[in-house]
Amino acid sequence: MSMPRSLAAEGIGSLLLSATVIGSGIMGERLAAGNLAVALLANTAATVAVLAVLIALFGPVSGAHLNPAISLVQALRRKMTWGAFLSYGIVQIVGCCAGAVLAHAMFGRALLESSLHARTGVSQWLAEAVATCGLLLVVMGHRRAEDAPWMVAGWIGAAYWFTASTAFANPAITLARSLSDSFAGIRPQDVPGFIVAQLIGALVGLAVSRQLFPSAPAQATPRRAPHECASDREPGTALQGCVRQRRP
Amino acid sequence: MSMPRSLAAEGIGSLLLSATVIGSGIMGERLAAGNLAVALLANTAATVAVLAVLIALFGPVSGAHLNPAISLVQALRRKMTWGAFLSYGIVQIVGCCAGAVLAHAMFGRALLESSLHARTGVSQWLAEAVATCGLLLVVMGHRRAEDAPWMVAGWIGAAYWFTASTAFANPAITLARSLSDSFAGIRPQDVPGFIVAQLIGALVGLAVSRQLFPSAPAQATPRRAPHECASDREPGTALQGCVRQRRP
Amino acid sequence: MSMPRSLAAEGIGSLLLSATVIGSGIMGERLAAGNLAVALLANTAATVAVLAVLIALFGPVSGAHLNPAISLVQALRRKMTWGAFLSYGIVQIVGCCAGAVLAHAMFGRALLESSLHARTGVSQWLAEAVATCGLLLVVMGHRRAEDAPWMVAGWIGAAYWFTASTAFANPAITLARSLSDSFAGIRPQDVPGFIVAQLIGALVGLAVSRQLFPSAPAQATPRRAPHECASDREPGTALQGCVRQRRP
Amino acid sequence: MSMPRSLAAEGIGSLLLSATVIGSGIMGERLAAGNLAVALLANTAATVAVLAVLIALFGPVSGAHLNPAISLVQALRRKMTWGAFLSYGIVQIVGCCAGAVLAHAMFGRALLESSLHARTGVSQWLAEAVATCGLLLVVMGHRRAEDAPWMVAGWIGAAYWFTASTAFANPAITLARSLSDSFAGIRPQDVPGFIVAQLIGALVGLAVSRQLFPSAPAQATPRRAPHECASDREPGTALQGCVRQRRP
Numbered sequence: 001m002s003m004p005r006s007l008a009a010e011g012i013g014s015l016l017l018s019a020t021v022i023g024s025g026i027m028g029e030r031l032a033a034g035n036l037a038v039a040l041l042a043n044t045a046a047t048v049a050v051l052a053v054l055i056a057l058f059g060p061v062s063g064a065h066l067n068p069a070i071s072l073v074q075a076l077r078r079k080m081t082w083g084a085f086l087s088y089g090i091v092q093i094v095g096c097c098a099g100a101v102l103a104h105a106m107f108g109r110a111l112l113e114s115s116l117h118a119r120t121g122v123s124q125w126l127a128e129a130v131a132t133c134g135l136l137l138v139v140m141g142h143r144r145a146e147d148a149p150w151m152v153a154g155w156i157g158a159a160y161w162f163t164a165s166t167a168f169a170n171p172a173i174t175l176a177r178s179l180s181d182s183f184a185g186i187r188p189q190d191v192p193g194f195i196v197a198q199l200i201g202a203l204v205g206l207a208v209s210r211q212l213f214p215s216a217p218a219q220a221t222p223r224r225a226p227h228e229c230a231s232d233r234e235p236g237t238a239l240q241g242c243v244r245q246r247r248p
Numbered sequence: 249m250s251m252p253r254s255l256a257a258e259g260i261g262s263l264l265l266s267a268t269v270i271g272s273g274i275m276g277e278r279l280a281a282g283n284l285a286v287a288l289l290a291n292t293a294a295t296v297a298v299l300a301v302l303i304a305l306f307g308p309v310s311g312a313h314l315n316p317a318i319s320l321v322q323a324l325r326r327k328m329t330w331g332a333f334l335s336y337g338i339v340q341i342v343g344c345c346a347g348a349v350l351a352h353a354m355f356g357r358a359l360l361e362s363s364l365h366a367r368t369g370v371s372q373w374l375a376e377a378v379a380t381c382g383l384l385l386v387v388m389g390h391r392r393a394e395d396a397p398w399m400v401a402g403w404i405g406a407a408y409w410f411t412a413s414t415a416f417a418n419p420a421i422t423l424a425r426s427l428s429d430s431f432a433g434i435r436p437q438d439v440p441g442f443i444v445a446q447l448i449g450a451l452v453g454l455a456v457s458r459q460l461f462p463s464a465p466a467q468a469t470p471r472r473a474p475h476e477c478a479s480d481r482e483p484g485t486a487l488q489g490c491v492r493q494r495r496p
Numbered sequence: 497m498s499m500p501r502s503l504a505a506e507g508i509g510s511l512l513l514s515a516t517v518i519g520s521g522i523m524g525e526r527l528a529a530g531n532l533a534v535a536l537l538a539n540t541a542a543t544v545a546v547l548a549v550l551i552a553l554f555g556p557v558s559g560a561h562l563n564p565a566i567s568l569v570q571a572l573r574r575k576m577t578w579g580a581f582l583s584y585g586i587v588q589i590v591g592c593c594a595g596a597v598l599a600h601a602m603f604g605r606a607l608l609e610s611s612l613h614a615r616t617g618v619s620q621w622l623a624e625a626v627a628t629c630g631l632l633l634v635v636m637g638h639r640r641a642e643d644a645p646w647m648v649a650g651w652i653g654a655a656y657w658f659t660a661s662t663a664f665a666n667p668a669i670t671l672a673r674s675l676s677d678s679f680a681g682i683r684p685q686d687v688p689g690f691i692v693a694q695l696i697g698a699l700v701g702l703a704v705s706r707q708l709f710p711s712a713p714a715q716a717t718p719r720r721a722p723h724e725c726a727s728d729r730e731p732g733t734a735l736q737g738c739v740r741q742r743r744p
Numbered sequence: 745m746s747m748p749r750s751l752a753a754e755g756i757g758s759l760l761l762s763a764t765v766i767g768s769g770i771m772g773e774r775l776a777a778g779n780l781a782v783a784l785l786a787n788t789a790a791t792v793a794v795l796a797v798l799i800a801l802f803g804p805v806s807g808a809h810l811n812p813a814i815s816l817v818q819a820l821r822r823k824m825t826w827g828a829f830l831s832y833g834i835v836q837i838v839g840c841c842a843g844a845v846l847a848h849a850m851f852g853r854a855l856l857e858s859s860l861h862a863r864t865g866v867s868q869w870l871a872e873a874v875a876t877c878g879l880l881l882v883v884m885g886h887r888r889a890e891d892a893p894w895m896v897a898g899w900i901g902a903a904y905w906f907t908a909s910t911a912f913a914n915p916a917i918t919l920a921r922s923l924s925d926s927f928a929g930i931r932p933q934d935v936p937g938f939i940v941a942q943l944i945g946a947l948v949g950l951a952v953s954r955q956l957f958p959s960a961p962a963q964a965t966p967r968r969a970p971h972e973c974a975s976d977r978e979p980g981t982a983l984q985g986c987v988r989q990r991r992p
Contacts, residue, residue, distance in 0.1 A: 009956055016878060023906030031781035037279035037286045038781045042905055044293070045788070050902035053895050057885050061956060106874065106908040108867040123356040130354065134264060141305050144394075146888075151301050158298035161290050162271030164354040212257060212309060285527035285534045292541070371604040378602065382512060389553050392642075399549050406546035409538050410519030412602040460505060460557060533775035533782045540789070619852040626850065630760060637801050640890075647797050654794035657786050658767030660850040708753060708805060 006062035018099025025183035096176035115185030127163035129201035136205025266347025273431035344424035363433030375411035377449035384453025514595025521679030592672035611681030623659035625697035632701025750806035762843025769927035840920035859929030871907035873945035880949025
């Protein structure tokens with residue numbers, strides 16, 4: 001598993017994820033005749049489907065983080081170097097923003113917009129923290145690599161509905177959504193609050209996971225061949241990227 | 249598998265399950281523009297997704313009962329001690345009630361409400377008994393531990409629609425729903441009828457399972473290491489908790 | 497695998513399947529505020545979910561036919577005796593009719609009704625034949641027993657929408673639906689046309705399967721232990737019941 | 745795996761896929777009371793379900809391409825001969841057009857129609873290229889044959905919503921849709937633009953896949969028995985057809 005290939009996978013995956021989130025929101029709102037629940041159902045279904053596909057497709061290549069909050073936790077667990085984290089984060093943000101542009105191009109809108117969708121306040125921040133905390137529990141606690149796609153996607157799909165914020169749960173996606181004045185958008189000034197809440201939730205998720213799923217020793221991972229990453233039975237290995245192990 | 253960790257898993261799982269059931273009901277009703285079928289579709293989808301995720305995530309830790317009716321049956325089958333049953337039940341109820349509070353906090357409502365949603369009568373009680381009976385058939389009859397998440401979630405999702413009561417099928421969730429005056433709520437005075445019906449359904453399910461799936465000998469389970477619980481091929485082992493075997 | 501237990505599994509499975517089909521139709525129509533597409537979406541989702549669960553649950557016990565058309569084909573393939581076919585068929589029909597009564601009881605309706613829902617004509621019969629033919633292709637052509645639940649359920653779910661008849665594809669369910677004057681109902685006088693079309697479709701499906709999936713030799717199945725039925729890799733073995741092999 | 749059987753599988757699979765896409769569109773539009781988002785949700789659900797079923801069912805027989813763009817890429821990768829590609833393409837197109845006729849017959853419409861549904865312009869072509877490019881990434885990059893059904897179906901389901909064109913992503917289906925003046929239709933004069941965009945997307949997907957998933961050596965595939973095709977762990981093998989290997 002080479003770093004350029006990993007970064008390409010993270011970038012393409014982030015682009016397609018973001019294009020799906022924003023594009024399906026535009027399509028849903030356009031067709032739903034004012035019934036926002038139907039629009040959000042379509043937005044949820046498309047996001048869940050593509051997220052599961054992308055994790056299964058790019059997981060063996062890059063870990064399929066597609067999310068700086070996940071990469072941060074993997075760096076804190078020493079599953080990837082801080083240099084790799086930085087590269088991942090930049091590629092994820094660029095990929096997600098490019099996804100917004102791609103969605104706008106496909107729907108014939110201005111390539112970049114500034115969202116007017118207000119999403120702020122303590123309730124919304126609590127929701128983002130809960131959504132991201134649960135995401136980290138799933139990422140770190142799942143037992144079989146082949147379960148990661150449906151479990152991550154299932155969690156995000158549920159959180160779209162039960163957290164009041166519709167579960168952005170991803171700083172890169174949050175930035176990208178601020179570039180779209182559509183169903184999935186968020187005002188630029190509301191972005192920092194969401195990202196802080198997401199990072200707090202991720203750190204809480206990391207702490208809880210260490211207590212609940214102790215059989216995944218973060219500091220004692222042996223080196224192994226890349227193809228073993230995908231079949232490892234320790235909790236949380238499917239999405240850890242395996243980048244650090246490849247660099248002596 | 250330690251008891252404190254099991255109880256933490258049951259508590260967190262119950263909290264997230266309850267927050268999903270109630271939170272997605274609030275979101276669904278808020279967005280559905282009066283079309284209650286759309287609201288219930290969203291409520292169902294979120295519940296099904298989170299239930300499958302939580303069972304896969306916490307099953308290896310605590311059995312992921314998340315439901316006093318299931319714990320009761322496992323105690324009757326001597327798969328867990330009565331002391332463990334009591335601890336599980338308390339944690340499940342506290343977790344579910346905390347989930348109602350969390351949902352209300354995320355949606356900016358009063359933290360505790362008293363539901364005005366009437367759900368009573370013989371038809372409703374019959375529906376709860378059917379829903380819980382079928383749940384126990386699935387819990388005790390599934391053959392592979394990895395099938396428990398989708399089978400339990402699939403049964404509950406179907407029962408949301410075909411039982412007239414929308415399939416609470418869980419005494420702890422029933423109590424928690426009485427604390428929310430929203431789509432998923434139930435009047436406090438209607439709670440006892442639901443719980444009695446659920447327990448009758450669970451006992452019927454236990455009796456039927458013993459006839460239909462006899463290859464799971466409840467009294468002759470050998471001791472085994474915790475990780476074996478998850479790969480056991482006897483019917484119904486995935487959700488039995490494995491707690492009793494760990495305590496000589 | 498004993499015959500009484502197989503018949504009990506077929507009966508309970510047929511009851512729950514029929515109660516789901518009819519009950520979720522009642523619930524969907526009641527809540528959907530006149531949008532029949534939303535009602536059919538709910539009806540489809542509940543049917544798909546319960547069908548997959550029931551096949552996974554009862555497949556190892558009875559083959560989980562839940563459908564006289566499937567039992568007929570298995571008898572023609574000499575996978576079960578004609579006596580077993582007769583017993584299966586009776587239990588399936590009684591179970592499905594009891595499911596209609598159960599659904600009505602849960603929704604507080606008259607226990608037995610006579611449907612006024614007209615479903616007749618060449619287009620409808622063609623649709624039933626296509627739906628049942630495809631069902632038999634899936635039953636006989638799937639390669640792994642663990643795929644039968646989602647493949648059968650997925651086919652029926654798609655056929656609910658793309659065949660104009662909403663894919664009854666099951667003579668026992670057709671009879672039961674004639675007992676319910678609700679969303680899922682069918683006029684008694686339209687039942688024979690549906691059943692004839694279903695049986696023709698099943699026979700066409702059998703003939704096509706024999707050409708397309710020849711590695712499943714219908715006449716040369718070796719005897720084997722019941723638990724092997726579930727892991728057999730020959731096409732179509734998951735739903736064949738394994739009854740015949742048990743009787744020397 | 746014989747060529748006549750492979751062609752029969754491709755033909756029947758293409759017919760059922762096309763009948764589902766067009767038939768569920770007719771049903772959705774008929775029932776949705778003007779809410780096009782609900783109609784597209786139903787259209788998506790039916791397509792996703794049948795696509796997964798057909799790939800699982802016919803994948804071991806013919807590779808279950810059901811799509812000339814996939815067959816073209818497999819021919820370019822030398823996974824099938826150009827003669828086989830030609831036969832596959834003809835059968836796919838005939839099958840898809842027959843599926844349109846079947847759908848119309850089931851819904852009691854004229855057997856052949858000419859669509860008036862305008863779908864053209866750079867945005868639409870970009871959408872088709874993105875949808876087909878992603879489809880090829882999934883086809884060539886998935887690691888386990890048993891994942892191909894849900895990953896291909898999941899991608900198409902998401903792309904129905906996030907690409908503005910509703911992701912035809914298949915030249916044979918595009919031709920068939922031009923024969924139906926219904927929800928899923930496309931004007932005959934808009935077909936060439938869609939097909940060119942799809943082929944460009946497929947070629948881009950092939951090029952990207954070769955960089956991202958290099959462990960699938962297109963030119964060095966050893967000969968093997970047909971049943972090995974389904975369990976091969978190289979990326980992209982599930983849908984390659986295995987036809988070429990069978991002919992010395």
